Structures are given as C-alpha cells and as structure tokens.
Amino acid sequence: MNELVVNRPTNVDRRTALREAARAVAGAVLPALPAGYTSRPAMRRSLRAAQSFDSSALPPAPPLGAIVLHRLGFGPRPGDMTAWQSLGANDDARLVAWVDQQLNPAAINDTVANTRLAASGFTTLNKSLVQLWQDHHLTDPPWEIREQPFYEVEMATFVRAIHSQRQLFERMVEFWHNHFSVYGYDFLIGPTWAAYDRDVIRANALGNFRTLLEAVTKSNAMLYYLNNSVNSVDGPNENYAREVQELHTLGAENYFGAIPASQVPRDGTGRALGYCDEDVTAVARCLTGWTLRDRSWDPNFGDTGEFFYYHPWHDTGAKTFLGVNIPAGQPAMKDGRDVLDILATHPGTAKFICKKLCRRFVADQPPQSLVDAAVATFLANTAAPDQLKRVMRTIALSAEFKTTWGQKTKRPFEAAVGMFRAAGGDLPFRLDDNQATSWFSWMFYQTGHPLFQWHPPNGYPDVKEAWKTTSPKVMTWRLANMLVQVDNGAGQYYLNVIGQTPANVRTAWQITTYWTERLLGYFPPTEEFEILLDFMAQGRNPHVNLPFDTDEDTRDRVRALVAVIFMSPSFHFR
C-alpha cells in the first residue's frame, strides 16, 4: 500500500480539477447503455452550477432486508441478503425471525468470529480485573504494556463487528460504550479496559438497565474517569453525580438548573419530574465512599483495582433526592443504590434512554410514537433481566422502523466496518502488525471517530450534523481508497477485489452491477448506477469484455470502482 502511494506520481491530483475541466470541454464518447438507461457523459454534469438541495429530500428506501442489515447490523456480507430471503415467506416474517434470532446471541454459533479473534493473538481480553490491574498497572510497565488491554479491545471490537454473527449484539455494545462513554486511552483506565468492555458493557448490553447502571457506577473505568473514586464526606466530588443524571439517566432535558429543589415540579407520588443542582449535591453525598482498592499504602484499601465501599468516607446524613427522602444512617451502599433505583425507574430516564436507542437504530429525530412505545416497554420491565432485549424488540419490530430510511449517516466506524464486511475483507488486527493494521489505525483516527477516545463524557454525537461535515467525510473516503489497495507486502490484498470478482464478470456492465449490488446489498437509484457504469466503462461499450485478466490498469480501475461505491451517497445512508 505504501509503495503504491509513494512510487507513483504524486502531483497528479494537483492538476486533477484542471484536467477534469479540460476533459469536460472536450466532451466524452457516449457509452452505449442497455435499454432502460439513458446515457449521459459524466463530465457534463461536473460543469453544472451548484444545484439546490432540499432539506426534506430522502433517498428511496431499499428492501427491508437491507434496512435491517445496515441499521441493526454493520451492513451485509456476501450471502446475507440471500439468507434474509430464506428467513420467512414475507418481510414481516423475516424481520421477526431475524430479530428474535439476534436477540438471543448466546444461541448463535459464532465460531468464525471466535476463531478469527484467536488468530489475532490477544492475551488480555480474558484476564480478570485483578489480573489486569496487576499485570498492566501495579508492575508499572512501559506504556505499550500498560495500554495493551485498551489496544486489544479496540482491535477486537473491529474484528467482532466485522466477523460476528451476533450483529445486533455488537450494535448494542457500540451503543452502550457510547452512552456510558469513557476516554479509555488513559494511564489508569487503559490497564483494565478489557474488564470494562467485557464485564460491564458486554455482560449487560441486552440485560437490565438498573444492573448495567450499577455495574458502570462501580467500574474502575467510570470511577476514575468521572472522579467518584475520590468522592468522600470530607471532600465531595460532584462530577459523576452530575453526569450520571445528565448523560446516563434523566438527560439534560430533565435538568431544571439552579432552582431550589422545592420548585421542581412533582408527579402524583411526590417524585420530582427532573433534577436540579441540589439533586446533584445529594447524589454526590449518596455516592461518597464508592471507590476502589488503589491504595497500597492503606491496609483498609489494598491495591487490587477492585470496587470498594469505604464506609468512613460515606456521608451518613439524611438526603433528599428528587423529592424522595433518603434517611440518615442507612446500611452500606444503600444510599447509592436508592439513587440508582430512583434513576433507573424514573420515566424521564426511560424517555431519555429510549429516545437515544431510537435515534441510534431508526432516525436522528425518531418518531415520537416509536419512542413512546419503547418507553412503555422500558417502564413495564424495569425489574426484568432482559429489559433491554424487550425494548429493542419493540423498536426493531415497529412499523416506524420498517418505513424509515436515509435519515442517518453512517459514522466512520460503521462505514469502515461495512466496507470490510461487504467486500469480504479483513486486516491482521494484531498488535505486532506494524504495517497494514497500523496504517489503518492511523487513518481511522483521522476520521474523528477513534474507538473509546471521545474526551468529554457525552459520547460521540449520533446525528448527521456532526458526521456529514467535511473532515469525517473526506477522511472516510480516504479510508476507502486505502482499503482497496492495502496488501501484505507480498502482493496479497487484504480486501481482495480482483480475486472476488467472479470469472463470468468481465464487462463494465457486469463488473459494475456485481460490485454495486454486493457492496450495498441492493440496487441503487438508476442515476447512481449510471455514473458508476460510466466510471467503469470509461467511454467504451459497457458490454465488451475488459482485459481484466491481463491488464493491471483495468484491475486498478475495478479497485477504484469499489472505492467509489464505498464513497457513494447510497453507501452512507442508514
């Protein structure tokens, strides 16, 4: 890959636009297109003045199978659309079958992904929290060893998203990591990152919200990240207390600001409809003493990295939270657990979480009817061990889900994973691969979406306004060009476009049809297809066999075509 870029002329693009203009003026040979397609020289359109856009215009919806695979999974792999067809007699039956299968991930055979993970040679993913703390922190190892659990989770997340059959589960993991977002590449947090990913996020991704919330609250990662590890009666620290309400449960929409708690409106039971600054203080007090064992010099603590409730640090006085009395002198951890109980069962929390889920899986501005339905499921199952599974089932099987398309753009992670999946590609994803994996990691970082590295605690944005801007867009396009060319240094392409083009696919028409349908999972709007065909035919009859098997330029053109499809509007709609 590197050689390809370095050894060839690098001044071409500086003149690209001029050449485009020149060619446009010269005109182009009209490609002969089959009946049903109007031919038009691509370059002519380049000279059009800026067209007007329509803020409400949406693309035509693809078949339901494609919607499901792009939105509830990370995009179709070869064969996935065929498998979808075999799931039932009609789309409704197929959707129920697919969703119910996916919501029971333990029953899905994932041998391929597990074998693939094993091939990456990771050594930290199965270590216990205590072992991680011992091996990657207490020994004060060099930075690469200290952060090894972080790096391995980062790579394993790609491997799983690309290869796992448990696509919806991986989507949920992505959602909760982003909801309970922690900047993981950190001195104290990186060493136990594998435990946060495994024991907190993955263990509860389709489970119960209250259980997940407490697991997060007690996690090494969150205790450090939002400072509750040092929250004590003598020195309350409000950082987590505020964000657990604003970002993890009730949401900013239920923040009443600096007004007195007595002025926050109440529901029929006397519970406040939202929180104010006094509630932030109350939660901080309730969570005093929720810390971890990280003090080798203090025998009360020890230094194992585990969660630890230290009663002398706890503020035992009475508190009032959201209008609910929390009496003085409660047993160990009861104050904090009362807070988590109140938060996890509050209608404001249900609305905030469900709206975020609908935003992730349906549309940036999800239909209120859908949010309401999800909220009802959430609140009716607050004690159910599979509460989140039930909420997701409500969302995925809704009429709103089936009829919505194109209101979201893929974030760089899902776009990149989708490229690997659609093209049957892979990378070593090994710590010791300082070639392709390193290049990929570095280029992916440039998209603005490196995994687990959003600094503030609100998680990466999940609306198109953030991701349709120029930097993420161009950097994601750039990634596509990289992926179609990257090889192992011995001529073996990691994303083998040429090797995967069937032997009977040799004309521009066949090649464009094959790769377009395969990469998108559906046939794009005619106009998009024509442009791709123009690109592949380059002014010649698209029904003539190309010198695919003998001419490296032609092969490069096919690789370039695949990259353009990866960069096309259709590839990025969700």
Add this chain to the structure above:
Amino acid sequence: MSQVTRRGFLMGCSAAIAGLAGARFNSMAFAQGGVNNEEILVVVFLRGGVDGLNLVPPIGGADRGFYEAARPTIKIPVSGVGAALPLGGGFGLHPAAAALHPLYQAGKLAIVQAVGLNVVNRSHFDAMQFVELGTPGSRAISSGWLTRHLASAANLPSEIVMPSLAIGDLQPASLLGDLETINIANPDQFSLDNGPWQWRSAQRVALRDLYQGGTTWQHQSGVQALDALDIVELNVAGGYTPANGAVYPNSGFGDHLKVLAQMIKLDLGLQVATVDVGGWDTHEEEGGATGYFANLVSDLSAGLAAFYTDLDGAGAQNYTNRLTVVVQSEFGRELRENSDSGTEHGYGNQMFVLSGNAIGGLHGTWPTLAPGALTDGTDLAVTTDYRRVLSEILIRRMGNNRLGQIFPNYANYAPLGVVAGTDLAPDYSTTGDTIFSDGFENATTSRWSSVSG
C-alpha cells in the same frame, strides 16, 4: 440553504475553482466592488469550563484574602517562584501564561472579567449549547451564532472560496447549520490522492457526479466535501514555515493554530474560524502555579502568542490588523477548591480578546469575591453578558449590526470598549432572512449536541 444560493459559495464547480488557483482569490473577489469586510474572527473555545479565577487571579485587596482562603492548595502566589504576572488593577496573569504577558503589555490583549451567560447553568453541555447557539436558556434554534453572523452580514463579497473554517475533527455548534464550513484537522491528509493513481481523476469526476446528481442532505454534504477538497488540494502543498520565527507549541492546539495561520495566508476570503481546546474540567489535581492546569495554560498561551506573532507585522502582511481572536469557555469554576485539589463547575468567568485592534487591559465590572457577592454563595457572579463582547466585535470589527438575528432576544447592547472600530446602531429585527424559517435543519427538532449525550 439560503446562504448557499445567496452568495454562490464555491460555485460547486471544480473547473471554476481551478481557474482561480494561484490567484489570490480574496483580492479578486474584493475587486468586484462594494465595501467588503476583510476581517477574520477566530473563536477559541476552552471545553470543560476554564478556571478563570486561576487564569486571572486577584493579587491584592480584599479579594486576595477571599481567594487565598478559598484556595489554600491551588492558589497562585503573588511573589516568589510561580508568582502571578501583574496586569494592574489588582489582578495578575497565571505564570504559565507568560507568553501572553507581553501582548497584554503591548495593549493587544483585552481581558473581560466576570463575563458569562445571563442564566445560571452548570451543565457543560447545556452551557456550551447556550453559548454557541447564541440563545442562552434555549437550545431550540437550528443554527449557531457564527452561522447566523455569516448569513446576515451585508458586507461579504459575493463569492468566497472559504468563508468559514472549523479546525478539528468535527464542526462546533457555533457553526451548526452552516453548509459552507470546511472542517479540517490535518491539511496534509485532506486529500483523495491515495486512490489507484491512474484513476484518481476519474474517481473525482464520478464522485462529483454522484453527489451533484441528487438533492438530499447527503448529496449536499458530499458536494461540500468535494469543494473543500478542490480548494485545499489546490492550495496546500508542501510544508509551512511560520513568519517572524514564530514557534508553535508541539501540541494538538499548536498544530491546529498553525493550520489556521496557513489557511488564513491562502487569502481565500476566510471570515470565521473556530478552534477547540479540551481538558479544562479540573475536578481534581488542578495544581496551582505548576501542574495540570498550568500545563494547559502554558499550551494555550504559547499557541496564541505564536499565532499572533506568525500573523503580525509587515513580515506577515499585517494580518493582525484585521484579525480578532476570542477565547471563551462555557462557565467558570467555583471559588472554593474541593478536597481533591480541584474545582467544581461555577458561573462567571474571564474572556480574552486578542487583536491588533484590541483595546488592551481589564474590562467589565468586577463583582468581587466577597461572600455576599458570589452567585449561589459559591461562584463568581456574571456582570457582563458574553453576547455584549461578541456583539461589539461583530459591530466594530466585522461590521455586522444584525444582533436580532445573531442573538435573538438580546437587547440594550452598548459597547464595552474591548476593540476599536466604528459603532453602528444595532438592528434587533429578526425578520428578513430565511434562516429562521427555512434552515436546512428543522428548527423545532434539531438539538444535536444536547441529544448526542
């Protein structure tokens, strides 16, 4: 939507841009007549709530006593090692901000004290939205204040290659809804020069066709990206050597300011740029004259000073004469340090204005740190609405008096005197532009930063 068609941004045509490559686009556009605004406004946002009381601590009087009592661990000393750098008026500058001290002494740095939102809000994400959308107390609007400035300014050239630039991976809320903004983190990487080489040109043609062939938001964004690529690829080549021997700190912020200086010097008509700096949420181990916060301040100050130097004087075409840099944050921090040697979210704060046209010195009404003067008994009060400072820059420097559009519901503007320039009567009308009724995003529902959390 409206601003695209009105100014014909970029013409959506690589050939036209190519035809202008090499020419100083800005001067050409300006030559078309009319009184055009050549000012450049840079907004540096300190994410997380900068501790203004340690950035500009009191070094004398009764406030010094309140300050020292509240901050036994993290206070900045008034003498000896790590002493605050005197600013006059009983205040000093954090010692790690030494790089800015000469600029202050030269009258190029105005510091507004006790500035902030007119509503108390201690949520980072709410407060940032309020500041950047320009609508304190509400997040309902679908565009940022800089977006509305660009949309309402009557003195912009009819065509600008690059009106607004967001340095960094993502576009901030102050430029929400602006479809012309280029956001860029690394110009050397901002290119599609890595495709199979003999098909790169054809790829670009195909991409432009694909994105110009539709009308959705996705198509709009693709065209915007392609236009940005044309501009950057045609103009950014090779390395960049700062003028006047300016040395940027080796940091993300330093890199970003260097990129910005480079883009400014391309003369592409840049009006507005944003740069973000994170890490200011100092709940623990903040440090005093040295330590975590001091390191951030050092990076900030060294970066700003290098940026100013790089654009200053005849050696740099006197860009600083038409450059205004605003440094702001979402809120200040509590007066009292917490037991973790950090500070909790507060309210009133400082704002910096760095410009060749600055009226240097301390500005605003100091409310004092006396217990009775603190907001909620804990925080520095706000005596100056942040919109007053920005409005003055908009009017006196940018020549845009459309305050009703930029800051709806803001009234009674009067200049504070932080920058020199010509005063204009504020226009508080909110009508006359389609951006409120016909923004690209649905005004009633778009709340992206808040809901992303």
